Amino acid sequence: xxxxxxxxxxxxxxxxxxxxxxxxxxxxxxxxxxxxxxxxxxxxxxxxxxxxxxxxxxxxxxxxxxxxxxxxxxxxxxxxxxxxxxxxxxxxxxxxxxxxxxxxxxxxxxxxxxxxxxxxxxxxxxxxxxxxxxxxxxxxxxxxxxxxxxxxxxxxxxxxxxxxxxxxxxxxxxxxxxxxxxxxxxxxxxxxxxxxxxxxxxxxxxxxxxxxxxxxxxxxxxxxxxxxxxxxxxxxxxxxxxxxxxxxxxxxxxxxxxxxxxxxxxxxxxxxxxxxxxxxxxxxxxxxxxxxxxxxxxxxxxxxxxxxxxxxxxxxxxxxxxxxxxxxxxxxxxxxxxxxxxxxxxxxxxxxxxxxxxxxxx
Numbered sequence: 001x002x003x004x005x006x007x008x009x010x011x012x013x014x015x016x017x018x019x020x021x022x023x024x025x026x027x028x029x030x031x032x033x034x035x036x037x038x039x040x041x042x043x044x045x046x047x048x049x050x051x052x053x054x055x056x057x058x059x060x061x062x063x064x065x066x067x068x069x070x071x072x073x074x075x076x077x078x079x080x081x082x083x084x085x086x087x088x089x090x091x092x093x094x095x096x097x098x099x100x101x102x103x104x105x106x107x108x109x110x111x112x113x114x115x116x117x118x119x120x121x122x123x124x125x126x127x128x129x130x131x132x133x134x135x136x137x138x139x140x141x142x143x144x145x146x147x148x149x150x151x152x153x154x155x156x157x158x159x160x161x162x163x164x165x166x167x168x169x170x171x172x173x174x175x176x177x178x179x180x181x182x183x184x185x186x187x188x189x190x191x192x193x194x195x196x197x198x199x200x201x202x203x204x205x206x207x208x209x210x211x212x213x214x215x216x217x218x219x220x221x222x223x224x225x226x227x228x229x230x231x232x233x234x235x236x237x238x239x240x241x242x243x244x245x246x247x248x249x250x251x252x253x254x255x256x257x258x259x260x261x262x263x264x265x266x267x268x269x270x271x272x273x274x275x276x277x278x279x280x281x282x283x284x285x286x287x288x289x290x291x292x293x294x295x296x297x298x299x300x301x302x303x304x305x306x307x308x309x310x311x312x313x314x315x316x317x318x319x320x321x322x323x324x325x326x327x328x329x330x331x332x333x334x335x336x337x338x339x340x341x342x343x344x345x346x347x348x349x350x351x352x353x354x355x356x357x358x359x360x361x362x
Contacts, residue, residue, distance in 0.1 A: 017349070019356035020098040022199075022252050022295045022324035023089065025130055025139075026079035027054070027104055027122070032129070036121035041114065053105035053118065057201045058329060059217060070328035078328035082133060089327050090136055093335065096353065097362050098327075099165060100130060100139040101199055101252060107145050107170050108203050115144035119154055123164075131163035138362060140168035140197050148181060152188040159192030165360045166195035171227045171254065172202030178231075178238030190244045195359060198231060200224050200253040228254035229262050232292065236266070239279035241291045248359060249292050253326055256294040257302075260314035263288060289317045293359055295324035296351065298331045301340050308341045322359070323352045 027033070030052045034042050054077065058065035065078075069088065072081030079085070089095060104122050109115040122142045130137050141164050143151035151167075158164050167189050175181060177198065189196055207213045209223045228251050241247060263285040270277070270284050280287070302308055312321070325331075325338055332338055339351065356362070 017353055018093055018095045018323060019353050019360075019362070020089065020093070020095050020325050020327070021250070021322040021356050022297065023085070023098040023100055023327045024079045024329070025082075025085070025100045025102050025126065026077040027052070027102075027125070028074065028076035028080040033118070033121040033125055036124040036128075037117060041117045041121075044114065053108065055103060055105040055108060055201065055203070057103060062217060064221070064330055066328050067330040070330075082130060085327070086134070089325065090134070093325075095136060097136055097138055097356075099356075099360070100126065100137055101168055101197060102126060102140070102142055103170075103199065103201055104142065106142050109144075109146070112144065112147040112150060115146050116150040116154070119144045119151075120157070123154065123158055127161070127163060137163070138165045138360070139163055140166045141194070143167050143169070143185065145169055145173065145182070145185070148184040152184040155185065155188035155192060155194065159188065159194060164194070165362065166197040166250065168197045168199060170202030171198050171200055171224065171231055171251075172204050172206075172208055173231075174204040174206070176231065176234035176238070178234030178236070178240050180238070183240070183243065186240060186244045186247055190247045193246070193361070196247060196249040198228070198249060198251050198254075200228075202227075224253075225255050225258050229258060232262070232288065233266060235292075236280060236284045236287050237277055239277070241287050242279040242281070247291060250322065250359070251292065251294045252324070253295060253297065255298060255300050256296065256315070256321060257300040257308070257311050259288075259294065259320075260311060260316075263316075285316065289320065293320050293322050293355065295322045295326075296339065297324045297326040299340055305341050309343075312341070312343075318347050318350050319355050319358070321351045322356050 030045065030050065070078035072084050090098060102122055106115055106119045106122060109118065119142045126139050131139055141155055141158050143154050145151055155167050167185060186196065208220060210226065214220055266284040270280060274280060
Protein backbone atom coordinates (compact mmCIF):
# COMPACT_ATOMS: atom_id res chain seq x y z
CA UNK A 1 0.00 0.00 0.00
CA UNK A 2 1.27 3.48 -0.79
CA UNK A 3 2.34 5.10 2.46
CA UNK A 4 4.12 8.18 3.74
CA UNK A 5 6.67 8.82 1.02
CA UNK A 6 7.66 11.70 -1.21
CA UNK A 7 5.65 10.28 -4.09
CA UNK A 8 2.69 8.95 -2.16
CA UNK A 9 -0.86 10.04 -1.57
CA UNK A 10 0.02 10.31 2.10
CA UNK A 11 1.59 13.21 4.00
CA UNK A 12 4.83 14.74 2.83
CA UNK A 13 4.28 14.41 -0.92
CA UNK A 14 5.10 17.25 -3.29
CA UNK A 15 2.31 19.66 -4.12
CA UNK A 16 0.56 19.06 -7.38
CA UNK A 17 1.37 15.38 -7.86
CA UNK A 18 -2.22 14.14 -8.26
CA UNK A 19 -4.61 14.29 -11.17
CA UNK A 20 -8.00 12.97 -10.11
CA UNK A 21 -9.74 11.58 -13.19
CA UNK A 22 -13.21 11.05 -11.73
CA UNK A 23 -14.91 13.70 -9.60
CA UNK A 24 -18.66 14.23 -9.60
CA UNK A 25 -20.24 17.67 -9.51
CA UNK A 26 -23.98 17.67 -8.86
CA UNK A 27 -26.68 20.24 -9.54
CA UNK A 28 -28.13 21.67 -6.31
CA UNK A 29 -31.48 22.04 -8.12
CA UNK A 30 -32.91 22.13 -11.61
CA UNK A 31 -33.46 25.87 -11.19
CA UNK A 32 -29.73 26.57 -11.53
CA UNK A 33 -30.12 25.65 -15.21
CA UNK A 34 -32.82 28.25 -15.87
CA UNK A 35 -30.35 31.04 -16.80
CA UNK A 36 -28.89 28.70 -19.42
CA UNK A 37 -32.20 27.61 -20.98
CA UNK A 38 -34.44 29.37 -23.48
CA UNK A 39 -37.86 30.62 -22.41
CA UNK A 40 -39.42 27.67 -24.22
CA UNK A 41 -37.56 25.05 -22.20
CA UNK A 42 -37.94 26.86 -18.89
CA UNK A 43 -41.69 26.97 -19.47
CA UNK A 44 -41.63 23.33 -20.53
CA UNK A 45 -40.02 22.30 -17.23
CA UNK A 46 -42.27 24.47 -15.06
CA UNK A 47 -45.52 23.54 -16.80
CA UNK A 48 -44.77 19.82 -16.47
CA UNK A 49 -43.68 20.10 -12.86
CA UNK A 50 -40.26 18.57 -13.45
CA UNK A 51 -38.47 18.64 -10.08
CA UNK A 52 -35.09 17.35 -11.28
CA UNK A 53 -33.38 14.88 -13.59
CA UNK A 54 -31.11 13.46 -10.92
CA UNK A 55 -30.62 9.73 -11.66
CA UNK A 56 -30.75 7.16 -8.88
CA UNK A 57 -27.37 5.61 -9.65
CA UNK A 58 -26.30 6.26 -6.07
CA UNK A 59 -29.27 5.78 -3.70
CA UNK A 60 -29.08 8.34 -0.90
CA UNK A 61 -29.12 5.72 1.86
CA UNK A 62 -26.52 3.37 0.37
CA UNK A 63 -23.12 3.57 2.13
CA UNK A 64 -21.25 3.68 -1.20
CA UNK A 65 -23.11 6.77 -2.37
CA UNK A 66 -21.39 9.51 -0.36
CA UNK A 67 -18.44 9.77 1.96
CA UNK A 68 -19.09 11.10 5.48
CA UNK A 69 -19.33 14.88 5.54
CA UNK A 70 -20.00 15.21 1.82
CA UNK A 71 -23.47 16.76 2.25
CA UNK A 72 -22.99 20.55 2.01
CA UNK A 73 -24.30 22.96 4.68
CA UNK A 74 -27.12 23.95 2.35
CA UNK A 75 -28.45 20.39 2.46
CA UNK A 76 -27.95 19.95 -1.28
CA UNK A 77 -26.73 16.71 -2.83
CA UNK A 78 -23.12 15.61 -2.27
CA UNK A 79 -20.87 17.14 -4.90
CA UNK A 80 -22.98 20.28 -5.35
CA UNK A 81 -20.80 22.66 -3.29
CA UNK A 82 -17.57 23.96 -4.83
CA UNK A 83 -16.15 25.20 -1.51
CA UNK A 84 -16.68 21.79 0.06
CA UNK A 85 -15.03 20.13 -2.93
CA UNK A 86 -12.05 22.43 -2.48
CA UNK A 87 -11.75 21.65 1.22
CA UNK A 88 -12.33 17.89 1.08
CA UNK A 89 -10.42 17.13 -2.09
CA UNK A 90 -8.54 19.81 -4.01
CA UNK A 91 -6.79 21.50 -1.09
CA UNK A 92 -6.44 18.61 1.33
CA UNK A 93 -5.07 16.28 -1.34
CA UNK A 94 -3.03 18.96 -3.16
CA UNK A 95 -4.74 18.00 -6.40
CA UNK A 96 -3.20 19.57 -9.48
CA UNK A 97 -6.24 18.92 -11.66
CA UNK A 98 -9.56 17.16 -11.18
CA UNK A 99 -11.82 16.09 -14.02
CA UNK A 100 -15.54 16.58 -13.45
CA UNK A 101 -18.03 14.00 -14.68
CA UNK A 102 -21.53 15.38 -14.19
CA UNK A 103 -24.02 12.51 -14.13
CA UNK A 104 -27.22 14.55 -14.35
CA UNK A 105 -29.86 12.47 -16.15
CA UNK A 106 -29.69 14.09 -19.57
CA UNK A 107 -29.23 10.71 -21.26
CA UNK A 108 -32.41 9.38 -19.63
CA UNK A 109 -34.74 11.81 -21.43
CA UNK A 110 -36.68 10.37 -24.38
CA UNK A 111 -37.41 13.77 -25.94
CA UNK A 112 -34.26 14.32 -28.01
CA UNK A 113 -34.71 18.08 -28.37
CA UNK A 114 -35.19 18.51 -24.63
CA UNK A 115 -32.19 16.29 -23.94
CA UNK A 116 -30.02 18.42 -26.22
CA UNK A 117 -31.22 21.61 -24.54
CA UNK A 118 -30.52 20.17 -21.09
CA UNK A 119 -27.06 18.98 -22.11
CA UNK A 120 -26.24 22.45 -23.40
CA UNK A 121 -27.52 24.04 -20.19
CA UNK A 122 -25.59 21.64 -17.95
CA UNK A 123 -22.38 22.35 -19.85
CA UNK A 124 -22.86 26.12 -19.68
CA UNK A 125 -23.59 25.78 -15.95
CA UNK A 126 -20.35 23.81 -15.54
CA UNK A 127 -18.43 26.62 -17.22
CA UNK A 128 -20.04 29.39 -15.18
CA UNK A 129 -20.12 27.76 -11.75
CA UNK A 130 -17.13 25.42 -11.79
CA UNK A 131 -14.54 25.95 -14.53
CA UNK A 132 -14.54 29.76 -14.39
CA UNK A 133 -14.30 29.71 -10.60
CA UNK A 134 -11.64 27.04 -10.04
CA UNK A 135 -8.59 26.74 -12.34
CA UNK A 136 -7.75 23.25 -11.05
CA UNK A 137 -10.90 21.84 -12.61
CA UNK A 138 -11.43 20.33 -16.04
CA UNK A 139 -14.71 18.78 -17.19
CA UNK A 140 -16.41 16.33 -19.50
CA UNK A 141 -18.90 17.57 -22.07
CA UNK A 142 -22.33 16.12 -21.28
CA UNK A 143 -23.86 14.97 -24.57
CA UNK A 144 -27.33 13.69 -25.52
CA UNK A 145 -26.42 10.23 -26.77
CA UNK A 146 -30.08 9.63 -27.72
CA UNK A 147 -29.20 11.51 -30.91
CA UNK A 148 -25.52 11.19 -31.93
CA UNK A 149 -25.80 14.03 -34.44
CA UNK A 150 -26.99 16.37 -31.69
CA UNK A 151 -24.28 15.02 -29.42
CA UNK A 152 -21.69 15.81 -32.09
CA UNK A 153 -23.07 19.35 -32.38
CA UNK A 154 -22.53 19.89 -28.66
CA UNK A 155 -18.96 18.61 -28.98
CA UNK A 156 -18.43 21.00 -31.88
CA UNK A 157 -19.79 23.88 -29.80
CA UNK A 158 -17.48 23.31 -26.84
CA UNK A 159 -14.67 21.20 -28.26
CA UNK A 160 -12.16 24.05 -28.30
CA UNK A 161 -12.98 25.31 -24.81
CA UNK A 162 -9.82 24.74 -22.71
CA UNK A 163 -11.85 23.58 -19.71
CA UNK A 164 -13.29 20.51 -21.45
CA UNK A 165 -11.06 17.48 -21.99
CA UNK A 166 -13.49 14.69 -22.88
CA UNK A 167 -17.02 13.84 -23.95
CA UNK A 168 -19.06 11.86 -21.45
CA UNK A 169 -20.99 8.70 -22.38
CA UNK A 170 -22.64 6.17 -20.08
CA UNK A 171 -21.85 2.48 -20.23
CA UNK A 172 -25.43 1.15 -20.36
CA UNK A 173 -26.71 2.23 -23.74
CA UNK A 174 -29.48 1.35 -26.16
CA UNK A 175 -27.04 -0.54 -28.37
CA UNK A 176 -23.31 -1.40 -28.25
CA UNK A 177 -21.13 1.71 -28.45
CA UNK A 178 -19.12 0.32 -31.34
CA UNK A 179 -22.12 0.56 -33.67
CA UNK A 180 -21.89 3.09 -36.51
CA UNK A 181 -24.91 4.81 -34.97
CA UNK A 182 -22.52 6.45 -32.48
CA UNK A 183 -19.70 7.27 -34.87
CA UNK A 184 -20.61 10.98 -35.29
CA UNK A 185 -19.68 11.39 -31.61
CA UNK A 186 -16.28 9.80 -32.14
CA UNK A 187 -15.60 11.79 -35.29
CA UNK A 188 -16.27 15.07 -33.48
CA UNK A 189 -14.24 14.04 -30.43
CA UNK A 190 -11.25 13.02 -32.53
CA UNK A 191 -11.40 16.26 -34.50
CA UNK A 192 -11.19 18.28 -31.28
CA UNK A 193 -8.63 15.97 -29.66
CA UNK A 194 -11.08 15.03 -26.90
CA UNK A 195 -11.12 11.77 -24.99
CA UNK A 196 -14.28 9.65 -24.87
CA UNK A 197 -15.14 8.99 -21.23
CA UNK A 198 -17.43 5.99 -20.68
CA UNK A 199 -18.83 6.10 -17.16
CA UNK A 200 -20.89 3.73 -15.08
CA UNK A 201 -24.62 4.38 -15.40
CA UNK A 202 -27.22 4.74 -18.10
CA UNK A 203 -30.75 3.53 -18.64
CA UNK A 204 -31.25 2.14 -22.12
CA UNK A 205 -34.62 0.50 -21.53
CA UNK A 206 -32.99 -2.91 -21.93
CA UNK A 207 -32.38 -5.27 -19.00
CA UNK A 208 -29.19 -4.20 -17.23
CA UNK A 209 -27.77 -7.72 -17.01
CA UNK A 210 -27.37 -10.24 -19.87
CA UNK A 211 -30.03 -12.47 -18.30
CA UNK A 212 -32.69 -9.94 -17.37
CA UNK A 213 -33.61 -7.48 -14.65
CA UNK A 214 -32.05 -7.97 -11.19
CA UNK A 215 -33.84 -7.65 -7.87
CA UNK A 216 -31.27 -5.77 -5.79
CA UNK A 217 -28.96 -2.78 -5.99
CA UNK A 218 -26.06 -5.09 -5.17
CA UNK A 219 -26.69 -7.02 -8.39
CA UNK A 220 -26.97 -3.78 -10.34
CA UNK A 221 -23.69 -2.44 -8.96
CA UNK A 222 -21.66 -5.62 -9.38
CA UNK A 223 -22.93 -6.31 -12.91
CA UNK A 224 -21.64 -2.95 -14.19
CA UNK A 225 -18.30 -4.64 -14.91
CA UNK A 226 -20.09 -6.86 -17.45
CA UNK A 227 -21.36 -3.80 -19.29
CA UNK A 228 -17.85 -2.32 -19.52
CA UNK A 229 -16.50 -5.57 -20.94
CA UNK A 230 -19.24 -5.74 -23.56
CA UNK A 231 -18.65 -2.14 -24.65
CA UNK A 232 -14.90 -2.65 -24.90
CA UNK A 233 -15.34 -5.74 -27.08
CA UNK A 234 -17.78 -3.79 -29.25
CA UNK A 235 -15.52 -0.77 -29.74
CA UNK A 236 -12.64 -2.96 -30.89
CA UNK A 237 -14.65 -5.46 -32.93
CA UNK A 238 -16.71 -2.85 -34.78
CA UNK A 239 -13.52 -1.05 -35.84
CA UNK A 240 -13.98 2.25 -33.99
CA UNK A 241 -10.26 2.65 -33.35
CA UNK A 242 -9.40 1.67 -36.92
CA UNK A 243 -11.78 4.32 -38.26
CA UNK A 244 -10.67 6.93 -35.71
CA UNK A 245 -7.00 6.15 -35.00
CA UNK A 246 -6.52 9.25 -32.87
CA UNK A 247 -9.39 8.42 -30.53
CA UNK A 248 -8.78 7.53 -26.88
CA UNK A 249 -11.37 6.12 -24.47
CA UNK A 250 -11.42 5.97 -20.68
CA UNK A 251 -13.52 3.42 -18.81
CA UNK A 252 -14.57 5.23 -15.64
CA UNK A 253 -15.74 3.62 -12.42
CA UNK A 254 -15.92 0.13 -13.85
CA UNK A 255 -12.94 -1.46 -12.13
CA UNK A 256 -9.96 -2.92 -13.97
CA UNK A 257 -9.17 -6.35 -12.52
CA UNK A 258 -11.33 -8.04 -15.16
CA UNK A 259 -9.20 -6.67 -18.01
CA UNK A 260 -6.39 -9.27 -18.30
CA UNK A 261 -8.71 -12.27 -18.60
CA UNK A 262 -10.91 -10.42 -21.09
CA UNK A 263 -7.91 -9.58 -23.29
CA UNK A 264 -6.67 -13.17 -23.16
CA UNK A 265 -10.07 -14.48 -24.26
CA UNK A 266 -10.42 -11.75 -26.89
CA UNK A 267 -6.98 -12.46 -28.40
CA UNK A 268 -7.50 -16.22 -28.42
CA UNK A 269 -10.86 -16.14 -30.19
CA UNK A 270 -9.82 -13.37 -32.59
CA UNK A 271 -7.16 -15.68 -33.97
CA UNK A 272 -9.83 -18.12 -35.13
CA UNK A 273 -12.49 -15.56 -36.14
CA UNK A 274 -10.43 -12.67 -37.50
CA UNK A 275 -11.76 -13.22 -41.01
CA UNK A 276 -15.08 -11.56 -40.15
CA UNK A 277 -13.43 -8.45 -38.66
CA UNK A 278 -10.67 -7.76 -41.17
CA UNK A 279 -10.22 -4.19 -39.83
CA UNK A 280 -9.00 -5.68 -36.53
CA UNK A 281 -5.58 -6.21 -38.05
CA UNK A 282 -3.65 -6.99 -34.87
CA UNK A 283 -4.24 -8.55 -31.49
CA UNK A 284 -7.20 -6.89 -29.74
CA UNK A 285 -5.05 -6.50 -26.64
CA UNK A 286 -2.62 -4.33 -28.62
CA UNK A 287 -5.47 -2.07 -29.73
CA UNK A 288 -6.73 -1.84 -26.16
CA UNK A 289 -3.27 -0.99 -24.86
CA UNK A 290 -2.99 1.85 -27.34
CA UNK A 291 -6.46 3.38 -27.15
CA UNK A 292 -8.03 2.55 -23.78
CA UNK A 293 -7.42 3.72 -20.22
CA UNK A 294 -9.21 2.85 -16.95
CA UNK A 295 -9.70 4.68 -13.67
CA UNK A 296 -8.72 2.79 -10.54
CA UNK A 297 -11.77 3.35 -8.30
CA UNK A 298 -13.56 1.28 -7.28
CA UNK A 299 -10.69 -1.16 -6.80
CA UNK A 300 -11.70 -4.83 -6.63
CA UNK A 301 -9.31 -5.51 -3.79
CA UNK A 302 -8.36 -9.18 -3.22
CA UNK A 303 -7.50 -10.46 0.27
CA UNK A 304 -3.83 -10.80 -0.68
CA UNK A 305 -2.03 -7.72 -1.93
CA UNK A 306 0.14 -9.86 -4.18
CA UNK A 307 -2.90 -10.85 -6.22
CA UNK A 308 -3.64 -7.24 -7.07
CA UNK A 309 -0.01 -6.64 -8.03
CA UNK A 310 -0.11 -9.68 -10.30
CA UNK A 311 -3.28 -8.43 -11.94
CA UNK A 312 -1.74 -5.04 -12.61
CA UNK A 313 1.30 -6.73 -14.14
CA UNK A 314 -0.95 -8.95 -16.28
CA UNK A 315 -2.54 -5.88 -17.86
CA UNK A 316 0.72 -5.63 -19.78
CA UNK A 317 1.07 -1.86 -19.79
CA UNK A 318 2.05 0.79 -17.25
CA UNK A 319 0.21 3.51 -19.15
CA UNK A 320 -3.38 2.29 -18.76
CA UNK A 321 -4.41 3.08 -15.18
CA UNK A 322 -5.51 6.54 -14.04
CA UNK A 323 -5.82 7.75 -10.47
CA UNK A 324 -9.33 8.60 -9.28
CA UNK A 325 -11.16 9.12 -6.02
CA UNK A 326 -14.72 9.04 -7.40
CA UNK A 327 -15.51 11.92 -5.02
CA UNK A 328 -17.99 12.23 -3.32
CA UNK A 329 -18.69 8.50 -3.49
CA UNK A 330 -17.20 6.33 -0.76
CA UNK A 331 -14.81 3.54 -1.70
CA UNK A 332 -12.10 3.91 0.96
CA UNK A 333 -11.70 5.34 4.46
CA UNK A 334 -8.17 6.77 4.48
CA UNK A 335 -6.42 8.63 1.71
CA UNK A 336 -3.55 6.12 1.63
CA UNK A 337 -6.17 3.48 0.76
CA UNK A 338 -7.02 5.23 -2.50
CA UNK A 339 -4.26 3.24 -4.19
CA UNK A 340 -4.32 0.12 -2.02
CA UNK A 341 -1.10 -1.57 -3.04
CA UNK A 342 2.59 -0.75 -2.69
CA UNK A 343 4.01 -0.01 -6.14
CA UNK A 344 7.41 0.83 -7.58
CA UNK A 345 7.81 4.63 -7.43
CA UNK A 346 7.93 5.03 -11.22
CA UNK A 347 4.68 3.11 -11.76
CA UNK A 348 3.06 4.89 -8.84
CA UNK A 349 3.82 8.28 -10.34
CA UNK A 350 2.49 7.18 -13.71
CA UNK A 351 -0.83 6.21 -12.14
CA UNK A 352 -1.04 9.29 -9.93
CA UNK A 353 -0.28 11.90 -12.57
CA UNK A 354 1.75 11.08 -15.67
CA UNK A 355 -0.72 8.79 -17.45
CA UNK A 356 -3.48 11.38 -17.09
CA UNK A 357 -1.20 14.20 -18.18
CA UNK A 358 -0.27 12.31 -21.33
CA UNK A 359 -3.86 11.36 -22.08
CA UNK A 360 -5.52 14.71 -21.50
CA UNK A 361 -2.62 16.97 -22.41
CA UNK A 362 -2.73 18.85 -19.09
